[in-house]
Amino acid sequence: xxxxxxxxxxxxxxxATLAAHAQDTAKKxxxxxxxxxDAALSTDARAGSRLGLGRVATPDEVxxxxxxxxxxxxxxxxxxxxxxxxxxxxxxxxxxxHGDFGEGxxxxxxxxxxxxxxxxxxxxxTVGSYWPYLSTVYDYVHRAxxxxxxxxxxxxxxxxxxxxxxxLNDIETDEDFELSNENFTxxxxxxxxxxxxxxxxxxxxxxxxxxxxxxxxxxxPVKITMHAQVLDVTPEGGGDESGPAxxxxx
Amino acid sequence: MDSRSTPDQADASRRAFLKSTLALGGAxxxxxxxxxxxxxEGDPKITELQDWNRYLGPGVDAAxxxxxxxxxxxxxxxxxxxxxxDATSSVNFTPLHALDGIITPNGLCxxxxxxxxxxxxxxxxxxxxxxxxDRPMVFxxxxxxxxxxxNRVYFLECAANTGMEWRGAQLNxxxxxxxxxxxxxxxxxxxxxxxxxxxxxxxxxxxxxxxADASAMTRSIPxxxxxxxxxxxxxxxxxxxxxxxxxxxxxxxxGWEGNMWVKWLRRLEVGDQPWEQxxxxxxxxxxxxxxxxxxxxxxxEVKSVITAPSPQAPVxxxxxxxxxxxxxxxxxxxxxxxxxSLDGGRNWHAARIDPQSFPKAVHRFYYDFDWDGSExxxxxxxxxxxxxxxxxxxxxxxxxxxxxxxxxxxxxxWHLKTDGALENVEVS
Numbered sequence: 213x214x215x216x217x218x219x220x221x222x223x224x225x226x227x228a229t230l231a232a233h234a235q236d237t238a239k240k241x242x243x244x245x246x247x248x249x250d251a252a253l254s255t256d257a258r259a260g261s262r263l264g265l266g267r268v269a270t271p272d273e274v275x276x277x278x279x280x281x282x283x284x285x286x287x288x289x290x291x292x293x294x295x296x297x298x299x300x301x302x303x304x305x306x307x308x309x310h311g312d313f314g315e316g317x318x319x320x321x322x323x324x325x326x327x328x329x330x331x332x333x334x335x336x337x338t339v340g341s342y343w344p345y346l347s348t349v350y351d352y353v354h355r356a357x358x359x360x361x362x363x364x365x366x367x368x369x370x371x372x373x374x375x376x377x378x379x380l381n382d383i384e385t386d387e388d389f390e391l392s393n394e395n396f397t398x399x400x401x402x403x404x405x406x407x408x409x410x411x412x413x414x415x416x417x418x419x420x421x422x423x424x425x426x427x428x429x430x431x432x433p434v435k436i437t438m439h440a441q442v443l444d445v446t447p448e449g450g451g452d453e454s455g456p457a458x459x460x461x462x
Numbered sequence: 463m464d465s466r467s468t469p470d471q472a473d474a475s476r477r478a479f480l481k482s483t484l485a486l487g488g489a490x491x492x493x494x495x496x497x498x499x500x501x502x503e504g505d506p507k508i509t510e511l512q513d514w515n516r517y518l519g520p521g522v523d524a525a526x527x528x529x530x531x532x533x534x535x536x537x538x539x540x541x542x543x544x545x546x547x548d549a550t551s552s553v554n555f556t557p558l559h560a561l562d563g564i565i566t567p568n569g570l571c572x573x574x575x576x577x578x579x580x581x582x583x584x585x586x587x588x589x590x591x592x593x594x595x596d597r598p599m600v601f602x603x604x605x606x607x608x609x610x611x612x613n614r615v616y617f618l619e620c621a622a623n624t625g626m627e628w629r630g631a632q633l634n635x636x637x638x639x640x641x642x643x644x645x646x647x648x649x650x651x652x653x654x655x656x657x658x659x660x661x662x663x664x665x666x667x668x669x670x671x672x673x674a675d676a677s678a679m680t681r682s683i684p685x686x687x688x689x690x691x692x693x694x695x696x697x698x699x700x701x702x703x704x705x706x707x708x709x710x711x712x713x714x715x716x717g718w719e720g721n722m723w724v725k726w727l728r729r730l731e732v733g734d735q736p737w738e739q740x741x742x743x744x745x746x747x748x749x750x751x752x753x754x755x756x757x758x759x760x761x762x763e764v765k766s767v768i769t770a771p772s773p774q775a776p777v778x779x780x781x782x783x784x785x786x787x788x789x790x791x792x793x794x795x796x797x798x799x800x801x802x803s804l805d806g807g808r809n810w811h812a813a814r815i816d817p818q819s820f821p822k823a824v825h826r827f828y829y830d831f832d833w834d835g836s837e838x839x840x841x842x843x844x845x846x847x848x849x850x851x852x853x854x855x856x857x858x859x860x861x862x863x864x865x866x867x868x869x870x871x872x873x874x875x876w877h878l879k880t881d882g883a884l885e886n887v888e889v890s
Contacts, residue, residue, distance in 0.1 A: 261658075262658060262659055262661075263608070263609065263655070263659060265601065265605045265608055265609065265659055266599045266600060266601040266602075266605045266659055267599065267600055268597050268598065268599060268600075269590055269591075269592060269598035269599055269600045273590065273598075273600065274590070274592045274598050277590055277592075277672075277728070277729050278592055278593075278729070278731060280670060280672075280680060280731065280737055280739070281737075282733075282735065282737050282738065283738050284735075318547065319546070319547035320547050321547075330749060330753035330755075331751065331752065331753040335749060335865055337744070337749070339744075342744065342755075343743055343744055344738065344743055345738050345743060347738065348738055348739060348740050348743050348744065351680075351737075351739060351740070352739070352740040352744075355678040355680070356576075356577065356676070356677050356678050356740075359548075359550075359551070359577075360550075360676070362577070362676045362677075362678065363678075406753065406754045406755065407743075407747060407754070407755050407756070407757040408750075408754050408755070408756055408757070409756070409757070409758065410756050410757070410758055410759045410760070410761075411756070412756070412759065412761075412763065412869070413850075415853075415861050416861065417853045417854075417857035417858070417860070417861065418850055418851070418853070421850075421851035421853065422849060422851070424801070424810070424843065424845070424851050425810070426801070426809070426810045427808075427809050427810070428808060428809065429807055429808050429809065429810070430806075430807060430808045430890075434805060434806030434807065434808060434839055434889045434890060435889060435890040436839075436877060436887045436888070436889055436890075437630075437887075437888045437889060437890050438630040438631045438887060438888040439631055439877075439885060439886075439887050440631040440632055440633060440634040440773070440885060440886035440887065441634060441885050441886075443631070443632050445542075445544065445632060445633065446542070446633045446634040446635060446638060447540065447541075447542060447543070
């Protein structure tokens with residue numbers, strides 16, 4: 213049977229099972245319908261019947277927590293900040309980890325550079341070289357940075373920092389540039405448009421492997437091509453340098 | 463023995479026979495030899511009175527919340543410090559090599575945090591629903607406990623599980639190569655029940671889930687999935703969620719990458735398009751060889767690994783009866799079959815799955831055989847209920863390159879040597 217006929221067959225079987233299950237559920241529901249009371253109904257969370265739990269959120273509560281920003285600018289607060297403002301804030305709040313120029317200190321994330329490296333052996337994925345949307349910069353800095361002191365930046369601080377990160381990446385070259393909720397969506401990121409939908413299920417190896425080989429699957433002897441022990445980067449357990457990897461059960 | 467030797471399977475058994483004969487008095491078979499000697503002379507563990515035969519042990523109040531035997535103290539989560547810049551945005555690994563069955567003990571479930579472990583008093587926790595709903599809502603934990611409950615067993619696998627192995631064999635032990643996965647029974651209420659209380663508008667196509675921790679983790683989830691099988695869960699394996707697993711409440715997104723299972727869940731926003739947050743643009747997008755990147759790669763693919771024997775669980779009993787065991791799982795549903803190879807994928811044998819497991823949960827498999835003491839190249843290959851077969855790493859790299867970071871479900875090879883030690887290798 214070809215892979216796709218087999219898949220279709222399976223899908224058919226699966227569908228039939230689901231249908232049978234649905235029928236079964238419907239029958240049970242019908243059986244339960246007879247003596248049903250209002251009290252019994254209130255434990256049944258079928259669409260449309262509310263349980264009356266929770267309370268309505270106030271506008272202030274929603275405003276306090278809903279700070280997310282979308283690529284189309286939805287969610288941006290009113291505010292503004294310049295590249296030079298951002299440089300000052302960055303030096304005080306960010307550079308100790310990310311470096312003065314967004315180059316990243318030690319193992320901390322690099323924010324700038326890495327252009328044209330995405331097809332290389334060791335790509336450098338930064339805001340400039342990889343991130344598709346500026347909204348993500350604003351949103352993420354606002355909600356989660358500085359690391360260890362999140363939500364400490366004002367709306368204007370975040371506009372200024374976002375402008376400075378654009379400047380570090382040469383996306384904006386004017387030091388006097390001011391980013392605001394008004395001009396925010398006019399900025400286009402270099403790597404926008406290179407993200408593609410998930411098509412893993414269509415990969416050829418999945419199509420080829422419908423009926424996997426069981427015997428004599430490879431011609432000739434199987435050779436070892438790579439060893440983890442040559443690299444030797446696994447933590448050792450119990451201070452025994454010569455022993456197997458950490459967590460050994462022997 | 464020389465770990466760099468290339469085993470030629472054609473004459474491996476002859477060579478291995480010689481080596482295992484030489485090893486008979488050595489460390490590899492010391493356990494078996496010791497047991498045999500004791501049996502001949504009368505085992506002192508039987509013939510002599512032991513302390514635990516005579517003296518009383520601790521009473522019932524010694525451990526109000528019990529811990530494993532002291533002899534199991536090495537069965538713990540472990541981390542790899544060089545993987546990340548800081549322990550508060552990092553990962554550790556489930557000791558898969560030492561576990562059996564399909565349920566992961568709560569204290570051993572791997573951790574992945576982006577802002578450390580939030581410690582939230584349950585009476586102070588709130589869950590908000592806003593956006594494209596008839597009425598924005600706030601729920602306390604007390605409110606959540608009054609929703610109809612369901613119990614479901616699901617695996618949770620980090621999208622980056624096995625990610626360090628994209629370029630080749632790197633870490634030596636399945637705890638490190640495959641330990642960003644756990645499987646527990648969750649108790650909670652279907653997410654659709656909560657959304658129903660707020661009243662979904664028909665324009666609501668996406669859901670943003672947000673955590674209450676310092677990373678304020680956010681992910682966009684298609685509404686179809688949210689209404690299908692997602693749970694808002696507050697118990698795991700019968701007890702409250704562990705703090706490191708999102709106490710007091712987390713999202714359960716069956717079959718999908720662990721990053722989406724937002725912990726310390728505090729807000730659900732309904733919208734008409736995805737938010738493109740940091741965790742679905744900068745992270746959890748999969749770079750391909752041509753420089754493009756896949757996004758919204760939600761589902762975890764069919765996968766398996768032999769957990770024992772493995773580099774951290776060598777064979778200590780010598781030749782003879784040997785149990786190979788491992789885990790298989792798929793975001794597509796149940797595992798239909800697992801095959802095991804002893805010769806690096808030339809020949810395969812159907813393994814036994816026990817127990818019959820649940821959709822989108824791990825499945826435990828066994829392959830029992832007589833080891834002749836020769837070098838083996840152990841592999842497992844899973845097939846799921848939709849007919850997807852676990853690929854080789856080579857097949858994956860051929861279509862994706864080596865820089866995807868996430869979603870490495872390639873077949874794992876362990877090199878079993880004649881002395882019973884194992885190593886993580888790749889084969890041709």
